[in-house]
Structures are given as structure tokens and as C-alpha cells.
Amino acid sequence: MAVGPCKPLPPSMTISSFSGDVYRPAGYATLRVALEEGSRRMEREIDFIIMDAPSGYNAILGRPAIAAFQMVASTYHLCVKFPTPFGVATIRGDRAGASKCFEINARLHTDYMDPRDHALPPVEQNDHVTVADGKTVFISKNFPDNEKPALAALLFEYFDVFAWEPSDMPGIDRAVAEHRLSLKPGVAPVRQKKRASAAKNNMRFEKKSKNSWPQDSLEKSPTHCGLQMWWW
Known part of the structure; x- marks a missing residue:
């Protein structure tokens, strides 16, 4: 053609x-x-x-x-x-x-x-560096050896500017930290029915939730709040 x-x-x-x-x-x-x-x-x-x-x-x-x-x-x-x-x-x-x-x-x-062509590349190796109060950061092993001490000293000097846990972020606006659902105005919410779980699962969930977040962080931090499920 x-x-x-x-x-x-x-x-x-x-x-x-x-x-x-x-x-x-x-x-x-x-x-x-x-x-x-x-x-x-x-x-x-x-x-x-x-x-x-x-x-x-x-x-x-x-x-x-x-x-x-x-x-x-x-x-x-x-x-x-x-x-x-x-x-x-x-x-x-x-x-x-x-x-x-x-x-x-x-x-x-x-x-x-x-x-196999889409396999993720292996994660690079990191060095653990303790800066202060048990706070640990990771520095790549590919980072130049002659610059690692200077970087570790810089992190140790300014470790207080990092947010290590939710309780370190009390000044964040709730509009930034909260997620808002796009709801249709005028529609009455319907509470989701409670679904019972086996006793062994309840014990596992309770143990996992206690180990995941410290109780004081959940109470003091405005970035975390209870979420109640509703369906429209």
C-alpha cells in the first residue's frame, strides 16, 4: 500500500x-x-x-x-x-x-x-545506625564509606526534627490527616450489621492490636481516631 x-x-x-x-x-x-x-x-x-x-x-x-x-x-x-x-x-x-x-x-x-520478567529487584542491604534514645535509621551500604560518619553525625544532631511516632505530630491539621468519604447528600446512613468471629480469632485480633500501636499514642495523637463503618 x-x-x-x-x-x-x-x-x-x-x-x-x-x-x-x-x-x-x-x-x-x-x-x-x-x-x-x-x-x-x-x-x-x-x-x-x-x-x-x-x-x-x-x-x-x-x-x-x-x-x-x-x-x-x-x-x-x-x-x-x-x-x-x-x-x-x-x-x-x-x-x-x-x-x-x-x-x-x-x-x-x-x-x-x-x-519472571516482572519480578521485583532485590532489596538493597542497609546499615543500622542508632542516633539517640534507641531511635534507629538505615543507611544504604552503597552509600560512600567516607561520607557515612558525616551523615550519621548529622542525623544524630537533628534527630528531634523527625516524627518517629504519631505522638510526635500534634500540630497536623485534621483536614490533612483525616480521610473524607464522598457521600451523597440526603441519604440516611445504615449501620453495618455486627459479624461475629470465632473466640480464637478474637484473642488473636486483640493481641495484634495491642502490639501494633501504643495506647498513649492513640489517645494523644490527633492523627488517629476511631472509625465507625457505615453503608449507604
């Missing part, structure tokens, strides 16, 4: 493929597309975005093309209908061709389906 020079697109425009990869299009070209069924024929000029990406499809007609041809598509019947000056035309898809395109597209992106 002879395609003229591509027209430029905004530099910030990107397109995601079926595999999730992001590509930057080379531009777009306006082509005259004809669809026909026998004597029923319709032609329209369609803008195609040009991409250098592996795919099992030569071209994909999107919503602008569907609107230009006034198509009505049915995925169940694998066909589209559109009006022409000589009546309504019907174009039916080929199930064998569609399956072949799907298989080709799947083979092109087999490597991207391996979950």
Missing part, C-alpha cells in the same frame, strides 16, 4: 498496545477506505495512526471509522452493518481469520507473559 508522508502528532501522545507496551506513534495518514457488499458500497476518508509495533493485524478500525460509516457492529454475529445509497450492506467476519490473528498476536507477546 502506498502511503504518503505521515502527518505529525503531538510529541506527548503515546498509545498502549494489547500487550500493555507503550509506543510513540510516527504520525498519521489519511486514507480513503471503501467497504462494500456487492453493489452496496460506501467510501470514507479515515485517519490512520502509524505505529512501528509488532501486531497480528494490518489495520484496526476504531470508533471514528465506525462513526464515519455509521456502522452497527455485533460481536456475537461477527459482522457489521452500515447504510449505503443502495441499501444496507453487511460485512461478515471470518472466524478462522480472526483466530489466526489472535494466535499470531499471542505468539508475538509470549515473552511479555512470563511473570
Whole structure:
């Protein structure tokens, strides 16, 4: 197919493929597309975005093309209908061709389906440094050795400016620390029904809650408050 020079697109425009990869299009070209069924024929000029990406499809007609041809598509019947000056035309898809395109597209992106390719990198090793009052910070082992003493001395000197626990943040505005739900005005709240739990689970929950947060921090800090569940 002879395609003229591509027209430029905004530099910030990107397109995601079926595999999730992001590509930057080379531009777009306006082509005259004809669809026909026998004597029923319709032609329209369609803008195609040009991409250098592996795919099992030569071209994909999107919503602008569907609107230009006034198509009505049915995925169940694998066909589209559109009006022409000589009546309504019907174009039916080929199930064998569609399956072949799907298989080709799947083979092109087999490597991207391996979950090992998306494994998280190992966490770097850190050195524990005690600054004051049992407060511990971590310094990466990749940090230059000749600069670690100076950094540790700086943290020791200004350890009081850090918020080590919620009780160290009494001046935070409640509007910043609290989460507000987007509720519909005029709707009455409904209390969620109490759901009983097994006795062994209750003991486990109670033990975990006591170990998670000190009681004095929960009482003194304005950044933590009891949350009662409501449903609308």
C-alpha cells in the first residue's frame, strides 16, 4: 500500500498496545477506505495512526471509522452493518481469520507473559545506625564509606526534627490527616450489621492490636481516631 508522508502528532501522545507496551506513534495518514457488499458500497476518508509495533493485524478500525460509516457492529454475529445509497450492506467476519490473528498476536507477546520478567529487584542491604534514645535509621551500604560518619553525625544532631511516632505530630491539621468519604447528600446512613468471629480469632485480633500501636499514642495523637463503618 502506498502511503504518503505521515502527518505529525503531538510529541506527548503515546498509545498502549494489547500487550500493555507503550509506543510513540510516527504520525498519521489519511486514507480513503471503501467497504462494500456487492453493489452496496460506501467510501470514507479515515485517519490512520502509524505505529512501528509488532501486531497480528494490518489495520484496526476504531470508533471514528465506525462513526464515519455509521456502522452497527455485533460481536456475537461477527459482522457489521452500515447504510449505503443502495441499501444496507453487511460485512461478515471470518472466524478462522480472526483466530489466526489472535494466535499470531499471542505468539508475538509470549515473552511479555512470563511473570519472571516482572519480578521485583532485590532489596538493597542497609546499615543500622542508632542516633539517640534507641531511635534507629538505615543507611544504604552503597552509600560512600567516607561520607557515612558525616551523615550519621548529622542525623544524630537533628534527630528531634523527625516524627518517629504519631505522638510526635500534634500540630497536623485534621483536614490533612483525616480521610473524607464522598457521600451523597440526603441519604440516611445504615449501620453495618455486627459479624461475629470465632473466640480464637478474637484473642488473636486483640493481641495484634495491642502490639501494633501504643495506647498513649492513640489517645494523644490527633492523627488517629476511631472509625465507625457505615453503608449507604
